Amino acid sequence: MKTKSLTGYPSIDKPQNNGYSFMEKNPIIPNLSVYNSIKLINMLYKDRDAIDCLNIKVTYGQIFDDAVTISKALKELGVKKGQIVSIAMPNYYQAVASFLACNRIGAVTTFLNANAGEEEICEYLNLFESPVFINFDKSEEENLNYKKNTDVRYIITLDKKNENNVSMHNNYHLTSTDNTIDFNSLGSIASFQKRGLPENSSKDNSLILFTSGTTGKPKSVVLTNENILAAGTYLKNSSHSKSLQGDKTLVCVPFTYPYGFATSTLMTLMISKTAILAPNMSKDTINYYLKKKPNIIFGSPALLDLIMRNAEKDLDLSSLTTYISGGDFLLPSKSEQGKKFFKEHGAGDVEIGNGSGNAETVSCGTNPTGITIRPETAGKVLVGTEAIIVDPDTMEEKKYNEEGLLCVSGKHVFKEYYKNPEQTKEVKFVRDGKTYFKTGTIGFIDKDGYFTLTGRQSRFYILSTLNKVYCDYVQTIITNLDCVNECAVVKVPDEAMLYVNKAYIVLNNDIIPSKDLETEILEKLNKPIKNSVGEFDQLKWYEIPTYIEFVKELPLKAGTDKVNYSLLEQDAIEKLEEIKGKKLIRE
Secondary structure (H helix, E strand, C coil): CCCCCCCCCHHHHCHHHCCCCHHHHCCCCCCCCHHHHHHHHCHHHCCCEEEEECCEEEEHHHHHHHHHHHHHHHHHCCCCCCCEEEEECCCCHHHHHHHHHHHHCCCEEEECCCCCCHHHHHHHHHHHCCCEEEEECCCHHHHHHHHHHCCCCEEEEECHHHCCCCCCCCCCCCCCCCCCEEHHHHHHHHCCCCCCCCCCCCCCEEEEEECCCCCCCCCEEEEEHHHHHHHHHHHHHHHCCCCCCCCEEEECCCCCCCHHHHHHHHHHHHCCCEEEECCCCCCCCHHHHHCCCCCEEEECHHHHHHHHHHCCCCCCCCCCCEEEECCCCCCHHHHHHHHHHHHHCCCCCCEEEECECCHHHCCCCEECCCCCCCCCCCCEECCCCEEEEECCCCCCECCCCCCEEEEEECCCCCCEECCCHHHHHHHEEEECCEEEEEEEEEEEECCCCEEEEEEECCCEEECCCCCEEEHHHHHHHHCCCCCEEEEEEEEEEECCCEEEEEEEEEECCCCCCCHHHHHHHHHHHCCCEECCCCCEECCCCCCCCCEEEECCCCCECCCCCCECHHHHHHHHHHHHHHHHHHHHHHC
């Protein structure tokens, strides 16, 4: 058989497609909703566990029954096709069932950050014009404030005492003056609804998730049913799914991030496996979730660190076969440490691989499973998609092994940023009749289709809770304080959180640094801060600096006007070690 000669350009040769069938390279994405697709896929698996969350285990049959109940209740509350239902809760089963319910009736779901403050939540509720808001463990007073400051008609709250309760048949009489509807009473509301379903298609909007807010507010990414189904199809075909041996996946990343819900959870349901949800991941709970015997972990370097630091010595991890690292790059040396650790805890030769993706590609850009693992790479470009490496300044195409900006094309590429056509236009371009998305990821593709990630257009770190902190975003907020001239934020190690951050602050002229000023700055950072365009931003509790140091100027990289963040990070670590050393001497 004659070997096809290479042109030297990954976009033309498509090396990621080598060895795959015609249908895998040219998949048909069904004209269905996500709900109908997952239901169809699992028709023969109604008795198989779909979700394992805390003390709840729910079969595929039960989750679809619950989705029908919730969808009828939402229709009774007046939710119409195309309207956006906002959900702010940790990774609970009820959130998954609510998404399927919304999707069944053509409504769109967005997952808001459960750690966000009241003002941020209200801002999104108003942006999305949500008729219904579903949240967790909120008081009547808190929900009344949401109602006062938004046009939300109904608020549904899952009470903490009911987090392990899947019954939704508590008696409830609906009135327009209620501030809060108990989640577990939705069955009594649903009993009134008899009307049929709207026509749903793959082109309908399905989900709004968020970029991580690298230099400003997170962008709201609109995903259609087709985007989600295409991402699942590309991943399944790329991995042949047989590499994902076992029936249980551990989902640790919060649902507000694409990797947490769209990839880890929905893709698990699309391959008929069980999603173990972790709504309260920390060093104190990690052993609890690992004892649920996951076969596949959707994790990150931070989660691997969390496991290796806190796993019980006699913990049995023999069930584990695959560890997929996303969100940040897992170094080969760390991967080897992980393999050794898992073997010491009874596992076989665990496959540990890096993937990469963005909210705009349903968190699916490259695939690390079902292929030969090369830990220095982020896996292979997805089969059935297009990829091109370009110079980020000139947009000139790069050849094999030449570094540049990764751009991808496929039916998994998002529809738009919500109500932001200009930003949408900025990140998309058309070449040879194909629409590409600029991923913001720097690297190169080799002749085997592997993508080596060499950098990102943003700086971030991941906490033990699996939340991301974008340093550029934090320092932008801090510079909006009247007393601050410049600011640089870097990460430093932390025993409990894995990392926290330190802010190096250059004060405005005539302002004298002091401990009182440091305290004043921290107090202000705990409240909303007006930005340069008159809007208010508020840092989440885990974004607020743990350490502050006042400096006369920020160090720059030689011959440039760019801040030398590596030098500051090294300085922060050294000074933290000094503090620890002095503390040990005193003790």
